Amino acid sequence: MSWKRFENFAGIVLPCLVGPAMIVALYLIFMVVPSERDQGIVQRIFYVHVPSAWTAFLGFFVVCGASLLFLWRGTDVWDRIAKASAEVGMVFCTLVLLTGPIWARPIWGAWWTWDPRLTMTIILWTIYASYLLLRAYGSEDDQIARYAAVLGIIGAIDIPLIVVSVRLWRGIHPAVMMSRDPQGGLRDPWMRFTLLVAALTFLLVYAWLLLVRVRALRIADEVERLHRANRIP
Amino acid sequence: MSGVWQILAKDLRIEFRSKTGLGSLFVLGLLVLLIFQFALPEKPTPESAAAALWISFVFAGTLGAQRTFLLERENLALDGLKTAPIDAASIFLAKMLGTLVTLTILQAVVVPLTALFTGIIPPAPLGLMGVCLLGNVGFSALATLFASISVASRAREVILPLLIFPLLVPLVISSVKASAVVLGAPGDAVVWVRVLVAFDVVFSVAGWLLFEQVLRE
Amino acid sequence: MAAVVEAVGLGRRFASVSALADLDLEVRAGESLTIFGPNGAGKTTLVKLLAMVLRPTAGRLRLFGEERPRAVLRRRIGVVSHGSFLYDDLTARENLDFYAGLYGVTNSRERVREMLAEVGLEPWSERPVKTFSRGMEQRLALARAFLHDPELLLLDEPYSGLDPAAVAHLQEILMRFHRRGKALLLTTHDIGRGLEVCDRAVILRGGRLVWQSGRFVPGPQEMARIYERQA
Numbered sequence: 081m082s083w084k085r086f087e088n089f090a091g092i093v094l095p096c097l098v099g100p101a102m103i104v105a106l107y108l109i110f111m112v113v114p115s116e117r118d119q120g121i122v123q124r125i126f127y128v129h130v131p132s133a134w135t136a137f138l139g140f141f142v143v144c145g146a147s148l149l150f151l152w153r154g155t156d157v158w159d160r161i162a163k164a165s166a167e168v169g170m171v172f173c174t175l176v177l178l179t180g181p182i183w184a185r186p187i188w189g190a191w192w193t194w195d196p197r198l199t200m201t202i203i204l205w206t207i208y209a210s211y212l213l214l215r216a217y218g219s220e221d222d223q224i225a226r227y228a229a230v231l232g233i234i235g236a237i238d239i240p241l242i243v244v245s246v247r248l249w250r251g252i253h254p255a256v257m258m259s260r261d262p263q264g265g266l267r268d269p270w271m272r273f274t275l276l277v278a279a280l281t282f283l284l285v286y287a288w289l290l291l292v293r294v295r296a297l298r299i300a301d302e303v304e305r306l307h308r309a310n311r312i313p
Numbered sequence: 314m315s316g317v318w319q320i321l322a323k324d325l326r327i328e329f330r331s332k333t334g335l336g337s338l339f340v341l342g343l344l345v346l347l348i349f350q351f352a353l354p355e356k357p358t359p360e361s362a363a364a365a366l367w368i369s370f371v372f373a374g375t376l377g378a379q380r381t382f383l384l385e386r387e388n389l390a391l392d393g394l395k396t397a398p399i400d401a402a403s404i405f406l407a408k409m410l411g412t413l414v415t416l417t418i419l420q421a422v423v424v425p426l427t428a429l430f431t432g433i434i435p436p437a438p439l440g441l442m443g444v445c446l447l448g449n450v451g452f453s454a455l456a457t458l459f460a461s462i463s464v465a466s467r468a469r470e471v472i473l474p475l476l477i478f479p480l481l482v483p484l485v486i487s488s489v490k491a492s493a494v495v496l497g498a499p500g501d502a503v504v505w506v507r508v509l510v511a512f513d514v515v516f517s518v519a520g521w522l523l524f525e526q527v528l529r530e
Numbered sequence: 531m532a533a534v535v536e537a538v539g540l541g542r543r544f545a546s547v548s549a550l551a552d553l554d555l556e557v558r559a560g561e562s563l564t565i566f567g568p569n570g571a572g573k574t575t576l577v578k579l580l581a582m583v584l585r586p587t588a589g590r591l592r593l594f595g596e597e598r599p600r601a602v603l604r605r606r607i608g609v610v611s612h613g614s615f616l617y618d619d620l621t622a623r624e625n626l627d628f629y630a631g632l633y634g635v636t637n638s639r640e641r642v643r644e645m646l647a648e649v650g651l652e653p654w655s656e657r658p659v660k661t662f663s664r665g666m667e668q669r670l671a672l673a674r675a676f677l678h679d680p681e682l683l684l685l686d687e688p689y690s691g692l693d694p695a696a697v698a699h700l701q702e703i704l705m706r707f708h709r710r711g712k713a714l715l716l717t718t719h720d721i722g723r724g725l726e727v728c729d730r731a732v733i734l735r736g737g738r739l740v741w742q743s744g745r746f747v748p749g750p751q752e753m754a755r756i757y758e759r760q761a
Contacts, residue, residue, distance in 0.1 A: 151526050203479055203482055206478070207480070210475045210476050210478075213472065213475055214475075214476060217466075217467075217469065217472055218466040218468035218472075220467050221466045221468070222544040222545040223465070226526055226527070227465075230458070230526055230527055231476060234455070234480060237519055238480050238483070242482050242483050244483070244511075245482065245483035245508050246482075246486070248486075308547050316631075316632050319631035319632050323617070326620065330620075387617070388616050389611065390615050390616070390617060392583055392611060392615060396582065396583055396609045397633060398602050398605040529585065530583065
């Protein structure tokens, strides 16, 4: 199947899946899944917080993969995918950082905690931000795609190192005590199921937004090309 | 690895001949230390001394890292390097080593100043030097790679801190922690040194491989 | 005679702008080619492609018969461009020593001295380049390009910014180089000077080759007429 046909196919299938998936997920989160014993009803934000985080990290690895392919192959589509994934991933990353405090405050009394995962996420957010800033600042550069690709790759390579160093950092100074641990604390099978559904839903949303964005970028490039072609006498 | 030594020698010669440059780096390092002194609580601890040291180093170092590519901007000298029969990787190595040398000299000034200002004399000076060197290597690798991007692109030079600060997190955490231990804080430095070494190796290699992508058009 | 440069359908675009398109060009060993063209015609882009600073985005380029030129091949090419590639803080001799080292020139001491003498800069060899005039800088850039005895010399608008005496001096050096059997590729606006050194001439406009001389190169007046028509 050619790229164009895949795109058209996905362009129809994805929106059709996202709607129902979202409805099912919301229903599960608010109607079906039981409240967590210690935390009560606020804990439900976890089903948005955690999948957002997973998607945010996935998004950056897509940026890295697309960047590698762009440097290897040179076709513009990979650059567009990298850029689009950075934009969409950033949105999910922001969502994690917004839902984090909303969750933390009622349960643990603090707006912000330096828990390793949240720390990781805020650092990821800054990496996303620096990627997008590089693209914005250097937008007249015709080599900017190449530079951004290098950043995308280095950023992704850095992530494991950041994980290790942040965990070690937290190990020495224990932070606010938490009983939260997604796998351990999920006693009820409904909880695990809801998390899975939520994760899949977010993945679909990510894929759909990515598709929409890549198309928009392609059209923008095409318009730019036509503009320039008409300027030369 | 032809060309590495020639480029490094040339860079060092130009660096030491220029009247400004190194001077402004030292002054910046000193200024950051001063600000730290005024901002910190009264009694300095090994942890706060380590923090002051590395924050000063990162700020001054970021400024210093650009210089190695700024000097290639005059007369389009970078094109001169691009048309020479040498690999991009050799240029990277030479530039990274040049930055390493400059920053080592910076450290040689900042570390004693930190000891002076905080009154904390390093009980294990060799250990401290080792940690500083390890931190320096990783910093130079990343900074060299991204300095070439910030100087080459039309993005203003202010982009360099934006690009490298998030990426430097593991380096900063490890260096500060290891330095604090070496300066007398309780704890185990070895685990941090391991992270530093991993960082150094990973980014030296990554920079070495990816630099060609930045250089070529 | 072997072809030193062989371009077929060569093209280069930047973002969505096409700087060069559909270029078929050949330069044989020992041949001298002058490329005329207005600003924005793509002359600098072409020189950069031949100097292996840029990669083509379309078509094929063979240098010294090699399809994918390796870094080592650059040893056979000398480049004089808009920038002099010189370091202002270093002396003339230090600059040449540096490049001699990079290009692996044997007997570099001798060679550097020889080159400085050839371009008439010996008296200034220990002075920093920032004290040089434009003409002197250009001559040093030329010395730099000759240092490793290249088989192909690429010059991008070498006469610009030079006074008549400097131009004459430069011309003399170029003719000497050409007589030694090296290939020369020159881009310029200066029709008179450009014609003096060349075996063949072409005109570039809007990134395309719009005119080629045959084996018979026209004189300056006729060339000026052709140029006006084409450019």
